[in-house]
Every structure is written in structure tokens, then in C-alpha cells.
Amino acid sequence: MRNALELSYLVPLFPLIGFLIIGLGRRYLSKPLTGVIGNGVILLSFLMSIWIFFQVKEGNSGVVDYFNFISAGSLKIPFSLQIDALSSLFLLIITGVGFLIHVYSASYMHHESKEHFARYFSYLNLFVFSMLLLVMGGNFVILFIGWEGVGLCSYLLIGYWFKNTEYNYAARKAFVMNRIGDLAFLIAIFMIIAKVGSVDFSAVFSAEGLQKLSPSVTLITLLLFIGATGKSAQIPLYTWLPDAMAGPTPVSALIHAATMVTAGIYMIARSNVLYSLSEVTSNIVAYIGLGTALLAATIALKQNDIKKVLAYSTVSQLGYMFLALGVGAYTAAVFHVMTHAFFKALLFLGSGSVIHAMGGEQDIRNMGGLSKKLKWTFFTFTIGCIAIAGIPPFSGFFSKDAILLSAFEKNPVMYAIALFTALLTAFYMFRLLFVTFTGKFRGTHEQAHHLHESPALMTIPLIILAVLSIVGGFVNIPVVFIKDGESLTEFLSPVIAKHGGHEVSHSTEYLLMGLSTVLIVGTIVFAWFRFKNFQPREEKGLGKVLENKWYVDELYEKVIVAPLNRFAGFLNDIFERYIIDGVVNGVGRAVNYGSRQLRLLQSGQVGSYVLLMVLSILVLLLYQFFIRK
Amino acid sequence: MPINYYIYLSVALFCIGIVGVLTRRNAIIIFMCIELMLNAVNILLVAFSKMHHFKNAAVNASAGTDGQLFVFFIMVVAAAEVSVGLAIIVMMYRNIHSVDINFLNRLKH
Incomplete structure (x- = not known):
């Protein structure tokens, strides 16, 4: 009999199907039908997750390979799902809490119009799909696909009320901050590929893989950690999470409390073997975590928006x-x-x-x-x-x-x-x-x-x-x-x-x-x-500082955003206009001028053509005899 | 007779041909100068082939004949060229009543 775990691809498949049906049929499906499909697929996933959980509990765990996702030279990246204790636990949390939030959403969002209601549920389903892919992925690349997927969905859901410009800014902020972390994560994956030649968890965390990684384990774990700070909202990339409260409240519950932000935790817990090898990174992780816990707690003391406090x-x-x-x-x-x-x-x-x-x-x-x-x-x-x-x-x-x-x-x-x-x-x-x-x-x-x-x-x-x-x-x-x-x-x-x-x-x-x-x-x-x-x-003194979140947003604005904007303005006004345009127009002008000069050669005088020919032959002969020998 | 004299003669004829082509404006004279250049080359070919033949006749009875053969080809090509060229000149004369090539600069437009 084939391994029963091969069926585990169904867990992420159900939400994907739900996303496709609701997303494509959003003009035709009635609201109750949308709700039933959106909730039903998650319920099916949840039931599958329970089944998988008991399979794992009985000792039936492992990696299931489906097909070759990338095959280039000696590098093979299979599309594989890893079913073990850690991922099955996360599956239960994601689908279980996710299902409750879906049920809640069906009521919370009922005043939205049919099309937007369906859009909301299709995003939610896509989000759950990405998150499931993230925790089930059997290698860093599949994990990364889910990782990017949740980033995208959080962008879509934070900016769900897209007519409000503030909300769009919040969505963009979340996306950009996540990208900064994602870049570090991607570099870490490339480094792992370069060192180990494989991204499978089983290969990377094997004794052999660890030996190959050990010279640069601190750098790799640090890069992975930077990726985690983006997704899991740690210093210095945490400011997107409170702003992400712009989305509908169930979205905040699903994405920014229960699932997405735990992606970083999951990733580090998954690579715990690497982290235990590097004392330095572990200390940095601990201090950053402690610092974030304290800083965010002090800010929460003076917030007046109910969702901001929770954020x-x-x-x-x-x-x-x-x-x-x-x-x-x-x-x-x-x-x-x-x-x-x-x-x-x-x-x-x-x-x-x-x-x-x-x-x-x-x-x-x-x-x-x-x-x-x-x-x-x-x-x-x-x-x-x-x-x-x-x-x-x-x-x-x-x-x-x-x-x-x-x-x-x-x-x-x-x-x-x-x-x-x-x-x-x-x-x-x-x-x-x-x-x-x-x-x-x-x-x-x-x-x-x-x-x-x-x-x-x-x-x-x-x-x-x-x-x-x-x-x-x-x-x-x-x-x-x-x-x-x-x-x-x-x-x-x-x-x-x-x-x-x-x-x-x-x-x-x-x-x-x-x-x-x-x-x-x-x-x-x-x-x-x-x-x-x-x-x-009215707040005064320290209270005012806390109410304004230690002015971190303003600091980022001054130190990073404003100089970047100025730099972009410089590129736009000076570099673009005078250097890029200068080069492009210069090439055109040079060709124009050159051809105007070359045109003089074509006089139509046969004699001058012949003279030129003779002179050229002479030059060639001289070259042949005196220079090339 | 040493080969040098043939070469001198040939080079002299060739240079006269070139200078003629470059300086004269009458199309017929230019044509004659081109013929001169071709024949300068012919002299050279014949001279070298004869020298070659005398050197290698003992080994190979037909040594150097390819050079002489080439001369005939050049003559044929020259004859064909003259027939086409003269036809062009006749047409030119019919159109502009002159064989001065400086009037023939309309190709540039």
C-alpha cells in the first residue's frame, strides 16, 4: 500500500480550490453560497489536518515527494511536503483557528456587497493555502513560496478597503517591510544551496549538511533571522504590524495574530538545529526578542485604538x-x-x-x-x-x-x-x-x-x-x-x-x-x-512619547524614508534628465552628426572613389609588408 | 632576361593605368587605362609562369601552364567588360552628349 501521507496534499489543495471558485465566480455566487464554500473548504482542511495529526501521533511521519519543482544541473528541488510533529501541530492551529475566524467573518462582513464579500473570502482562502504551504513545505523553497504567498495576501487583505488611501499606505508599508526581510531570507536560501547543494530540510539538517554549513552558519542563521523579523514583526521591522490593523478585524485576527506572524517562529523552530550551532545568533535572537517584547509592551500602555493595543x-x-x-x-x-x-x-x-x-x-x-x-x-x-x-x-x-x-x-x-x-x-x-x-x-x-x-x-x-x-x-x-x-x-x-x-x-x-x-x-x-x-x-511627558510609539515611525521617516525619497528625487530630476537622457539623446545626435559627415564621402565622383580604393589598397599592402611581416 | 625587368615594366604600366584612371575624365580613356592595368597583370603572370616552367620542367612537364591559362581568362573577362562598358558609354553619350564622367555624379542622389 502506498503511504497514506501522500494524501496530505489535499490539505492545502482545498483552500486553493475554494480560492479559485470564489475568486473566479465572485460575480455569480450569492453571499450565502460564498460563505458556505469559503468555510467548507477550510473545514475539510481542518478534518484532514486532524487525520494527519493522528497519523503523526502513531509515528507515521515523513517527507512526501510529488514532482520535481526545479531541476537545474545537479540541483534538484522537489515539490515535497513534510509531515511531522511540528508541521502537523501548525496545521491544526492554522486550519482550526482559521476555520473559526472564517465562520466569524461570514457574519462580520455581511454588510459588504456580494462581489466584495466574495473577494474577501477568496483572499482569506488564498491566505490559508499559502500558510499551509509554508508549514508543510519539505524544503526551504516551498516554504519560501508560502512565505511570499502570505506576504501577498496580507497586502491584499490590509488594503481590502482600497478606497481609503491611508489603508493602501498601510498595505504598502506591510509589503515593503516584509520584502526587506524576504530578501535576507532569499540570500540565506542561496547560500544554503551554494554550501549544501540542496534545500531539503532532511539534507540540510543531516550531519553531512551541517558539516558543510558550519563555517558560515552564523551568517546564514542571521539572514534567516532577518527574514523572520520581517514576517514576525520584530525590531527593527515591526512597525508594519500595528498599521496592518487597517484591514477588517477578522483579518487582523487571522493574519496578524494567529498565523502569518508565527511564520518566522515556525521557520526558526524548523531550523532549530542550525540555531543551536550558533551561539552568536541565538543571543541576538534572544536580545531582539526581549527588546521587542519590552518596547511593544510600553507602547501598548498608552494606545487608545482597541486594535492598536492588541497589535x-x-x-x-x-x-x-x-x-x-x-x-x-x-x-x-x-x-x-x-x-x-x-x-x-x-x-x-x-x-x-x-x-x-x-x-x-x-x-x-x-x-x-x-x-x-x-x-x-x-x-x-x-x-x-x-x-x-x-x-x-x-x-x-x-x-x-x-x-x-x-x-x-x-x-x-x-x-x-x-x-x-x-x-x-x-x-x-x-x-x-x-x-x-x-x-x-x-x-x-x-x-x-x-x-x-x-x-x-x-x-x-x-x-x-x-x-x-x-x-x-x-x-x-x-x-x-x-x-x-x-x-x-x-x-x-x-x-x-x-x-x-x-x-x-x-x-x-x-x-x-x-x-x-x-x-x-x-x-x-x-x-x-x-x-x-x-x-x-491629555497625555504629557513620557505618556505622550509612548502614545506616539516612541516616535519610531517618525524616526524611520526621517532616517530612511526621507533620504530615500530625496535620493529618488535626485535620480528623477538630475540623473534621469541629464545623464540618462543625455546618453540616449547623445547617441542619437552622434549618429546624426557622423552620418552627415560621412555623406560627404559619397560625392558621386567616380575618380574620388577610385582614388580612395587605390589608397586603401596601398595601405593594406603597406600593412601586409611592414607591420604584419 | 632576368625577371626583374618584366616586373619593372609591369609596375610601370600598372601605375600609368592607375594615374590615368584617377586623373582623366574621358570615359573612353579611363577604359583604356583599365585595359592597361589588366595587361600589366597579364605580363606579370606570363613572366612568372615562364620562370616557373624553366625551374621545374625536369620534374613536371606542365609546370607553370596554369599562369598562362589565367591570362586567357583575364583576356576573356576584359573583352566582356569592354563590350558592356562601351555599351554603357554609348548610352551615356546618347543621353547627355558627353563622355565626361564628372557629369555622371547623379548616383549620389
Whole structure:
């Protein structure tokens, strides 16, 4: 019998078919039909993913080659899908959370016209297809195709409301920033091809491949990491993610919380063998991650747009994941990807529900007291906040604790900063919660009248995600609590080598957990007293700096964008006009002038022709006799 | 007789031909000068072939005959050329009543 895994090509195929049907038939399909197809294909993918997951759990994993994608000389790049613990876990997250977001979207986007509704769903399906290709690819090139695909789809979806110029700028910014990272990634792939002669994961990560790579492993891993900073929004390429909130809210949930931004994490976790070879890169990854986590958390403290707060919180949580990758806790990073996908999708969809109820209002200063009207949203949003803050036994606690513990083993200072960031996280999330849902309503009278709970199609995904946010952490419960804990680590061990148990004693571990929990609860109480009766006021000093995001965008504008624009202006006005045009016109003028001079030779005087002929023959003869000998 | 004298004669005739072609304007004289050049070459060919024959006759009875043969070809070509050329000159004379080639510069337009 052929390998059952050969069927795994169906997982990305379903969304692709959905994309084609909806995309091509967008003028003819009715809205309900579009919704059913768009959701159905993802559901089929999800069912396939579950099947694959159980196949992998039974030990049936491997690489499936379909056909030769590129064949040039000795270089062969097959179109292959890699089915193993890591990719099957990501498949579940992408299709599972993706399906819930699709269901939610069908209700959230119902006021769009038929054609745009279909356009939206076709983009979503294409996005899921690219993301699936990314995590299933059996070599760096297939991964890169998916990588570019998600970049394209995020561009399309951020600029979904293309009539708004601001949104188009945001889409363009996301695309360009991603491109910067993609370039580094592409160079890394070329270097791998040059060194190893193959891009298959199995060949690159084999002992032989690693030996060939080892002289330049630091450079390659750094380039890969730059690629990851672009896609996963780390310093210095993070500024696109908050702007990407221009897209519809479910898009923010799908792309910028649950799936796309985890591509960088996935890629590094996939190449963990390379990263463990390079001490330097690992340290850089850890510090960049820590820096991003702290920076984004401080910015999130003072944001007033409900989605911007969540966006910066995403950046901050991604920083955590990179910190985990940098200190070698790859499993913890993947674990946090999973729990983060649950609660961040929940929070984004919850904020979508709020925005829906407020009739498009996103500024939390104009909200307040929504808990009375939006009961389910409030309830699930609270669960999301508790999960992200990291209070046991919610999922965020376990994953964040695993990261904190690994950081503590590496360096207590790192641990302290990470813990401080966790407190900031708790503070800004509960600020968001209290300002939005408690106190008095501060919006207009019209909005107060319009307030309503979202339909069931929107609240049911919220409830499912809330349940997942609560129980999601138990898949990798630390061994200090249960004897047979850490089943995720066990599951991932074929891909990510286990590095033995934790070095710290159980009592230290309990102490750290207790410390973080007490501090976080204290922060939440502090936030409650501070924001239960929130009144908007002008920010001053540091608050103003934070509200303006440390002026990083302005800095980039001044340091990079403005000089580039000036350079482009110089090229346009001076170089183009005088040098390029000068060369082109000069060639024309030279030919013109030359031919006018040459025309004089054609006098029509036979005698002069003959004279010229004789002279030429003489010259040839002289050349023959005296110069060439 | 040494070969040098033949060469001198031939070169002299050839140069007279060239100078004639370059300087004269009468088409018929130019034609005669071209004939002169061709015949200068003929003299050279015959002279060399004779020299060649005497050197190699013992080995090869037909040595040097190809040079003489070539002369006949040149004569034939020259005759053909003259017949065409004279026809052109006659046509030219009918059209412009002159055989001065300086009037023949309309090709440049």
C-alpha cells in the first residue's frame, strides 16, 4: 500500500480550490453560497489536518515527494511536503483557528456587497493555502513560496478597503517591510544551496549538511533571522504590524495574530538545529526578542485604538517567542505560538464584536460600560485577558511560564526584564478591558442606542476560542504539577531535540511561578483602581512619547524614508534628465552628426572613389609588408 | 632576361593605368587605362609562369601552364567588360552628349 501521507496534499489543495471558485465566480455566487464554500473548504482542511495529526501521533511521519519543482544541473528541488510533529501541530492551529475566524467573518462582513464579500473570502482562502504551504513545505523553497504567498495576501487583505488611501499606505508599508526581510531570507536560501547543494530540510539538517554549513552558519542563521523579523514583526521591522490593523478585524485576527506572524517562529523552530550551532545568533535572537517584547509592551500602555493595543500586544508576545527561541527553548516558543493563537484570535474577534456593536468606532476613549450590553463578548474578552496576562490555570500562564523559566536558566537579568514585560502586558490588557467594558458609556447617544450583542455566528467562535484559551495550556503542563506532563514536548521531540529536564529545582520553579502570579494579580488590581472610572485626558511627558510609539515611525521617516525619497528625487530630476537622457539623446545626435559627415564621402565622383580604393589598397599592402611581416 | 625587368615594366604600366584612371575624365580613356592595368597583370603572370616552367620542367612537364591559362581568362573577362562598358558609354553619350564622367555624379542622389 502506498503511504497514506501522500494524501496530505489535499490539505492545502482545498483552500486553493475554494480560492479559485470564489475568486473566479465572485460575480455569480450569492453571499450565502460564498460563505458556505469559503468555510467548507477550510473545514475539510481542518478534518484532514486532524487525520494527519493522528497519523503523526502513531509515528507515521515523513517527507512526501510529488514532482520535481526545479531541476537545474545537479540541483534538484522537489515539490515535497513534510509531515511531522511540528508541521502537523501548525496545521491544526492554522486550519482550526482559521476555520473559526472564517465562520466569524461570514457574519462580520455581511454588510459588504456580494462581489466584495466574495473577494474577501477568496483572499482569506488564498491566505490559508499559502500558510499551509509554508508549514508543510519539505524544503526551504516551498516554504519560501508560502512565505511570499502570505506576504501577498496580507497586502491584499490590509488594503481590502482600497478606497481609503491611508489603508493602501498601510498595505504598502506591510509589503515593503516584509520584502526587506524576504530578501535576507532569499540570500540565506542561496547560500544554503551554494554550501549544501540542496534545500531539503532532511539534507540540510543531516550531519553531512551541517558539516558543510558550519563555517558560515552564523551568517546564514542571521539572514534567516532577518527574514523572520520581517514576517514576525520584530525590531527593527515591526512597525508594519500595528498599521496592518487597517484591514477588517477578522483579518487582523487571522493574519496578524494567529498565523502569518508565527511564520518566522515556525521557520526558526524548523531550523532549530542550525540555531543551536550558533551561539552568536541565538543571543541576538534572544536580545531582539526581549527588546521587542519590552518596547511593544510600553507602547501598548498608552494606545487608545482597541486594535492598536492588541497589535502591539501581538508584537510583544512575538518578542516572547523569539526570546524563547534565542535561549534554546524551541518547544516553549511553539507552545506559546499555540496558546497565543487561541487567546489573541479570541481578543481580536472580541474587539471585532465591540467595533461591530459601536458601528465602526475603534477609540476606547469613546467606549465604556459595554459589559451590560455585550455580555458574551465581555465574558470571553475577560477570559482572553486573563489568559494573556498569565494567571493559572489559563493557557497563557503555562506557555509564558515555560519561557520565563528558560530565560531564568539562561540569565536572571533576562528573566527580570521578561517578567517586567509580563506585568506591563497584564496592565495594558486590563486597562483595555476596564476602559472598554466598565464605567460609564462615553460615546454618542446614537451609538448608545445602537449597542447590541453580536449574532450567534460571531459569539460561538468566541466561546470556542475562550474554552481553548482556558484549557489550551494543559497540553504542556509542567512536570512539577503532573508526573506525565509536558506531552507537547514529548510529541515534538522528533523535530526538536529535548535537552534534558530543567536545571532549576522544583522549589525554585514554584517560587518563580508564585512570584509572577502574585505580581500579575497585583498589577491587575492596580489597573482596576486606576481605570474603573476612566476619564480621557491629555497625555504629557513620557505618556505622550509612548502614545506616539516612541516616535519610531517618525524616526524611520526621517532616517530612511526621507533620504530615500530625496535620493529618488535626485535620480528623477538630475540623473534621469541629464545623464540618462543625455546618453540616449547623445547617441542619437552622434549618429546624426557622423552620418552627415560621412555623406560627404559619397560625392558621386567616380575618380574620388577610385582614388580612395587605390589608397586603401596601398595601405593594406603597406600593412601586409611592414607591420604584419 | 632576368625577371626583374618584366616586373619593372609591369609596375610601370600598372601605375600609368592607375594615374590615368584617377586623373582623366574621358570615359573612353579611363577604359583604356583599365585595359592597361589588366595587361600589366597579364605580363606579370606570363613572366612568372615562364620562370616557373624553366625551374621545374625536369620534374613536371606542365609546370607553370596554369599562369598562362589565367591570362586567357583575364583576356576573356576584359573583352566582356569592354563590350558592356562601351555599351554603357554609348548610352551615356546618347543621353547627355558627353563622355565626361564628372557629369555622371547623379548616383549620389
